[in-house]
Amino acid sequence: xKNILQLLLAFILIGSLNAQTLIxxxxxxxxxxxxEKIFKEYxxxxxxxxxxxxxKDGEHYCKISKKGIEEYSYATGEKTRMIIExxxxxxxxxxxLKYDSYEFSPNEDLVLLSTETEAIYRHSSxxxxxIYSLKDESLTLISENGKQRLASFSPDASKxxxxxxxxxxxxxxxxxxxxxxxxxxxxxxxxxxxxxWVYEEEFAFTRAFFWSPNGDxxxxxxxxxxxxxxxxxxxxxELYPEHDKFKYPKxxxxxxxxxxxxxxxSTGETKSMxxxxxxxxxxxxxKWTHESDELVIFWMNRLQNNLKFLLTNPATxxxxxxxxxTNEYYIEITDNLxxxxxxxxxxxxxxxxxxxxxxxxxxxxxxxGELQKQLTSGNWDVDHIIGYDxxxxxxxxxxxxxxxxxxxxxxxxxxxxxxxxxVKEGWNxxxxxxxxxxxxxxxxxxxxxxxYSLKSIxxxxxxxxxxxxxxxxxxxxxxxxxxxxYDITTSEDVKLSTWQILPPNFDENxxxxxxxxxxxxxxxxxxxxxxxxxxxxxxxxxxxxxxxVSVDNRGTGFKGEAFKxxxxxxxxxxxxxxxxxxxxxxxxxxxxxxxxIGIFGWSYGGYMSTLCMTKxxxxxxxxxxxxxxxxxxxxxxxxxERYMRTPQTNASGYDxxxxxxxxxxxxxxxxxxxxxxxxxxxxxxAYDLITALVAADKEFELMMYPNSxxxxxxxxxxxxxxxxxxxxxxxxxxx
Numbered sequence: 165x166k167n168i169l170q171l172l173l174a175f176i177l178i179g180s181l182n183a184q185t186l187i188x189x190x191x192x193x194x195x196x197x198x199x200e201k202i203f204k205e206y207x208x209x210x211x212x213x214x215x216x217x218x219x220k221d222g223e224h225y226c227k228i229s230k231k232g233i234e235e236y237s238y239a240t241g242e243k244t245r246m247i248i249e250x251x252x253x254x255x256x257x258x259x260x261l262k263y264d265s266y267e268f269s270p271n272e273d274l275v276l277l278s279t280e281t282e283a284i285y286r287h288s289s290x291x292x293x294x295i296y297s298l299k300d301e302s303l304t305l306i307s308e309n310g311k312q313r314l315a316s317f318s319p320d321a322s323k324x325x326x327x328x329x330x331x332x333x334x335x336x337x338x339x340x341x342x343x344x345x346x347x348x349x350x351x352x353x354x355x356x357x358x359x360x361w362v363y364e365e366e367f368a369f370t371r372a373f374f375w376s377p378n379g380d381x382x383x384x385x386x387x388x389x390x391x392x393x394x395x396x397x398x399x400x401x402e403l404y405p406e407h408d409k410f411k412y413p414k415x416x417x418x419x420x421x422x423x424x425x426x427x428x429x430s431t432g433e434t435k436s437m438x439x440x441x442x443x444x445x446x447x448x449x450x451k452w453t454h455e456s457d458e459l460v461i462f463w464m465n466r467l468q469n470n471l472k473f474l475l476t477n478p479a480t481x482x483x484x485x486x487x488x489x490t491n492e493y494y495i496e497i498t499d500n501l502x503x504x505x506x507x508x509x510x511x512x513x514x515x516x517x518x519x520x521x522x523x524x525x526x527x528x529x530x531x532x533g534e535l536q537k538q539l540t541s542g543n544w545d546v547d548h549i550i551g552y553d554x555x556x557x558x559x560x561x562x563x564x565x566x567x568x569x570x571x572x573x574x575x576x577x578x579x580x581x582x583x584x585x586x587v588k589e590g591w592n593x594x595x596x597x598x599x600x601x602x603x604x605x606x607x608x609x610x611x612x613x614x615x616y617s618l619k620s621i622x623x624x625x626x627x628x629x630x631x632x633x634x635x636x637x638x639x640x641x642x643x644x645x646x647x648x649x650y651d652i653t654t655s656e657d658v659k660l661s662t663w664q665i666l667p668p669n670f671d672e673n674x675x676x677x678x679x680x681x682x683x684x685x686x687x688x689x690x691x692x693x694x695x696x697x698x699x700x701x702x703x704x705x706x707x708x709x710x711x712x713v714s715v716d717n718r719g720t721g722f723k724g725e726a727f728k729x730x731x732x733x734x735x736x737x738x739x740x741x742x743x744x745x746x747x748x749x750x751x752x753x754x755x756x757x758x759x760x761i762g763i764f765g766w767s768y769g770g771y772m773s774t775l776c777m778t779k780x781x782x783x784x785x786x787x788x789x790x791x792x793x794x795x796x797x798x799x800x801x802x803x804x805e806r807y808m809r810t811p812q813t814n815a816s817g818y819d820x821x822x823x824x825x826x827x828x829x830x831x832x833x834x835x836x837x838x839x840x841x842x843x844x845x846x847x848x849x850a851y852d853l854i855t856a857l858v859a860a861d862k863e864f865e866l867m868m869y870p871n872s873x874x875x876x877x878x879x880x881x882x883x884x885x886x887x888x889x890x891x892x893x894x895x896x897x898x899x
Contacts, residue, residue, distance in 0.1 A: 377452055
């Protein structure tokens with residue numbers, strides 16, 4: 165009997181094991197990634213929360229929906245009203261207005277809507293602007309005399325200012341009368357109220373006029389670009405190609421002459437502000453204080469290593485210097501200056517970020533420019549100041565405190581007491597309500613798509629606005645591999661932050677090709693613990709049996725000033741050394757195919773991938789450069805001279821690390837790609853590199869995209885075509 169029972173148990177056990185084996189065998193296989201799913205169907209793009217803005221009361225926020233603009237309670241996350249219903253936005257008695265952006269008037273009775281927007285350059289545009297009244301639900305075109313740029317309400321919402329055809333205008337909303345306040349605007353000569361190309365691209369702003377706090381004045385820029393040389397681009401598709409030209413100051417060449425002016429509305433008088441006799445300078449920002457008789461003008465020398473704040477009287481143009489910073493290398497311009505207000509609404513000092521102790525930190529000054537306190541300190545960098553709560557006297561900032569590749573959010577009061585706000589491992593960012601009682605947070609890490617949440621200032625989650633759960637489930641179905649982080653230590657004892665993605669079912673006994681993805685430019689990062697939009701492409705390569713890695717070389721950001729600025733006057737030198745060192749590290753690993761190490765880069769990354777394929781030809785056998793700079797003499801002067809000075813004073817710095825001068829070293833498989841209408845990194849860079857490669861009798865592959873700019877997305881199927889071509893090239897040479 166005992167033997168029979170044992171036999172029965174044995175059969176049951178065997179059956180159970182077989183069932184488990186069967187279940188395991190029948191477990192669903194990971195779905196297969198394809199380029200079409202990534203770049204044509206966009207199946208792996210996370211969902212976002214669009215158009216959130218705090219209302220003036222700080223207790224409500226609004227956001228865009230399919231039906232219109234809706235208002236929600238911060239306290240509950242629940243919808244409180246429909247502010248604008250799209251179906252009520254009717255023009256010409258029949259057509260529903262399709263708007264691109266919206267802006268509330270200061271009293272929130274009116275909404276400014278832009279429509280029929282046309283791009284000018286990468287960040288600038290012109291539109292038809294309409295005013296929608298929430299009181300009577302009327303819709304009014306602000307001008308019938310042509311599209312406008314940068315339309316903006318006056319502080320009392322009685323007027324709107326805008327730019328058209330390089331001149332500044334004001335519309336009185338009471339009778340819709342239009343007044344032109346500058347008359348000398350001229351194409352390719354004089355610009356009023358907006359910026360020239362290089363200021364837009366490198367100082368990152370296009371609105372160049374600003375209302376004073378009480379609306380008495382408009383302060384504005386005037387650019388005289390008449391001596392700036394032109395760059396021509398050609399657009400194809402018609403019988404005769406169309407030619408376009410614009411002013412583009414290359415390294416060492418003439419800039420626009422910039423002046424600052426104020427227009428007083430009550431008198432109609434225009435005054436020029438005193439910024440000194442020197443004209444070969446920059447004015448990277450102007451900013452009104454809380455008082456309408458004090459305007460801060462940022463003055464910067466051409467080498468960008470001296471920054472001054474000039475506290476200027478708009479009525480007389482005279483100024484007092486309240487801040488003067490010099491740097492051995494360069495100073496980067498940010499929007500981190502915040503003027504503090506006292507209880508009566510007057511000026512109570514200012515806060516800013518600076519690299520005065522070797523790391524980027526927050527400093528507090530009084531209005532005379534006397535340092536009151538360094539508010540943050542340590543061997544880590546503040547990324548940016550988010551805002552200042554004047555009631556609680558707390559500065560909120562984002563920082564890379566725990567690691568260079570993470571971001572946390574903190575608050576610090578004016579006595580230096582710090583309070584963590586969002587410090588979860590990964591990448592944290594926030595946007596505060598107007599009263600700083602609430603905020604919306606965005607969090608992701610390298611392996612998790614963004615999560616958008618509504619929280620109280622104490623960190624309590626009120627509502628999850630978007631968790632991207634569907635995308636999380638999808639990446640699990642497609643067996644996305646974990647992106648991991650570590651440091652590579654070079655022969656010079658430099659630690660380089662690194663991430664990698666290993667192929668599924670990784671086996672250390674096999675040999676795998678490696679693909680580097682790189683940017684590497686000053687202050688940048690590719691090694692970030694956040695969700696990346698190219699990550700599905702990298703996962704595709706991993707599923708094809710390729711190890712994908714990224715390494716932040718010297719010159720990149722958030723490791724202190726010394727690490728970042730070591731590349732000064734020698735862009736490309738130390739960056740390439742570090743990438744070669746990283747390649748040597750991977751060559752030393754037993755599971756890496758030493759003769760199959762590839763590299764990919766776009767823009768500055770294309771510059772770097774080309775240098776690695778030439779100066780590092782012994783270590784990189786396959787590379788693609790998309791829209792690369794190939795000679796810094798060809799790039800704009802604000803960016804280039806910040807890091808390189810001028811070609812006239814640093815010729816060797818420009819020439820020694822130009823890929824054009826190293827083409828004879830190219831040995832591997834190289835592909836060059838460029839948009840033929842790239843107004844940023846001109847195709848001139850590619851053409852001269854082609855000439856040099858041909859002269860050196862080097863084989864390479866070439867793809868040019870007509871009418872495409874720096875992003876290469878113009879035209880039907882361009883994106884999928886580009887990525888399919890690049891993917892095929894890598895698989896052909898690395899597999």
